[in-house]
Amino acid sequence: MKLNTIRRAAVPSIAALAMTMTLAACGDSEDDPNAGTDGSGDYSLDTSIEGEVAVDGSSTVYPMTTAAQELMAADGSAIQVSVGQSGTGGGFEVFCKGETDISDASRPIKDDEEAPICAENKVEYTELHVATDALTVVVHKDLAVDCLTVDELIALFGPKSKATNWNEINPEFPDQAITGFIPGTDSGTYDYMAADVVGDDSETLRKDFESSEDDNVLVNGVSGTEGGVGFFGYTYYEQNVDKLKPLSIDNGAGCVAPSAETARDGSYAPLARPLFIYVNNASYTDKPAVKEFSNYYIANLADIATGAQFIALNDEDYAETQSKLAAIGS
Amino acid sequence: MSNVAARTASSVTAVNLSTGKSKDKNLGSIVFLGALWFSLFFGIVVLVALIVDTAIDGAPRFDKYLFTNFTQTFDPTQAERLAASGRDPKVLSAEYSGFKSGIIGSIILMLTTAVMAIPLGVASAVYLEEFASKTSRFSRIVEINLQNLAAVPAVIYGMLSVGLMAALGAQRGIAIGGAVALALLILPVVIITTREALRSVPSEIRQGSLALGATVWQTTWRQVLPAAVPGISTGTILGLSRAIGEAAPLVMLGFGAINFAPAFPFIGSKIEAFPLEIYDASSNSQEIIRESASAGIIVLLVMILAMNAIAIIIRNKFQKSW
The missing domain is CATH 3.40.190.10 (Periplasmic binding protein-like II)
Known part of the structure; x- marks a missing residue:
């Protein structure tokens, strides 16, 4: 003993x-x-x-x-x-x-x-x-968007956002309707995006996007809808690499793609x-x-x-x- | 002429429907019949499609590990790597994930729920049907409340049980907490179906027994209750079938993932509920675990069908015609 x-x-x-x-x-x-x-x-x-x-x-x-x-x-x-x-x-x-x-x-x-x-x-x-965890913003495979700045993220998901077309977010983006799929309001993932990334006082995201507590529903939604966009934990992206396209995030220091390395060293900000x-x-x-x-x-x-x-x-x-x-x- | 007139509308419909040859060529009747057939097929086709789809999804996972292993979530390649240091991949890899704790847990839950709900429910029904005055205000209030309670969502009973367990200072996630919630959930159903069963016992049986000098108690215990067993058992088992699929109240009670067999006596032990375990697996990121969820759904379905089959067997065995 x-x-x-x-x-x-x-x-x-x-x-x-x-x-x-x-x-x-x-x-x-x-x-x-x-x-x-x-x-x-x-x-x-x-x-x-x-x-x-x-x-x-x-x-x-x-x-x-x-x-x-x-x-x-x-x-x-x-x-x-x-x-x-x-x-x-x-x-x-x-x-x-x-x-x-x-x-x-x-x-x-x-x-x-x-x-x-x-x-x-x-x-x-x-x-x-x-x-x-690296929150991963994903879009439909065929969408010609590769990188979002943090401001564009806010314009896309923020509670005041009215954008319905990708070219309203950035004129260089294609003319394609936006269909959003986001986690349910009870999840920590939603909270993190709302409070720490978007940072609006209301701590909410826009309400006209489809939401689900089951991340598999989000994966299917984004991969099956042209112009679809969504976000969830890195794991779900990793399991569906062939179906989805991840967006890099530009936090002022150039576009950083989500990956285990960038999340570990902290360069994938602010979504890690x-x-x-x-x-x-x-x-x-x-x-x-x-x-x-x-x-x-x-x-x-x-x-x-x-x-x-x-x-x-x-x-x-x-x-x-x-x-x-x-x-x-x- | 007279025997045609004696045929009721329902027997005419029954004959026409069963032979498929309606004499009624009226367009409205044909459209209506078509609508009825459509409704019938729609329900059945959706159900069959759902079951077949789930069975196909789960097909790769119908193996013994579904019953002998606890939930395992390690990615197969990672499990292989970890197995290099002397561990058995069969007790780590998601390929061999099973529902042992959920199946054991749900069986314990059902037994505990039945032990609590059946005596209480049957006794209440016997009192209301055989002893209480049918016209008193008390009976009527109880009657209305029973109907209302049967429609209360399961989560509410979960909250009630959370409060009760907290007041007793019990641990979270133990069998008795879940059983209290589920027993309360099915109690109104048990009472209502038991009353139906008691009511269907002809009053001549009671009068005959009383006329031979038996007391009300003896009549109820020796004549009415045995005669009502088929109806009571059908009602309670259908109630339990509803309870076994419930997940919402158990989440509130803090039921979580466990990977150990509960210790005797089971009621104070932490358990995992089968529906919760399936829900967990179905929202996992790994395809292979979602497959096991589909297999688990079929197992749960078979468990529920088996319970219903028992109800039917009991009903047929004890059924009497008067």
């Missing part, structure tokens, strides 16, 4: 040490998005630990956390992890009441609305950046967004199952992210996540 404790305490620090060494070793080398530098598997899972871990929150991060759950079970752990998906906001609501141990989030916790409730219930938490898990500190220190799951999750982050088709973190962000995890309860 004592040996176990020592080993568990040692793991994060060893991992952090290894991290620093790898960082130093491969400063400028090209990153292989699939391998990552670390976070692929040399964590020694303690299969004797039993217990329950309750996770809820964002449906965007859900596939990532279920991948962690599946991988840990495949490695022989008996820890019982349940993963809900009541949305980022719904997740924080129960997380701040202390009903869940970990909350998935596709945006940071809101300081004015959600954080005070956590504080009121004395729930202390740690935010861990686990993956990156971080995905988080929030860990309840008390659960982490008091419940061995929560601690083991969190440690395993972060140690195997690259495998989990690529397995669930997310974009793995770059070295710098990964090192930060590891040090934040190591800091819990110390």
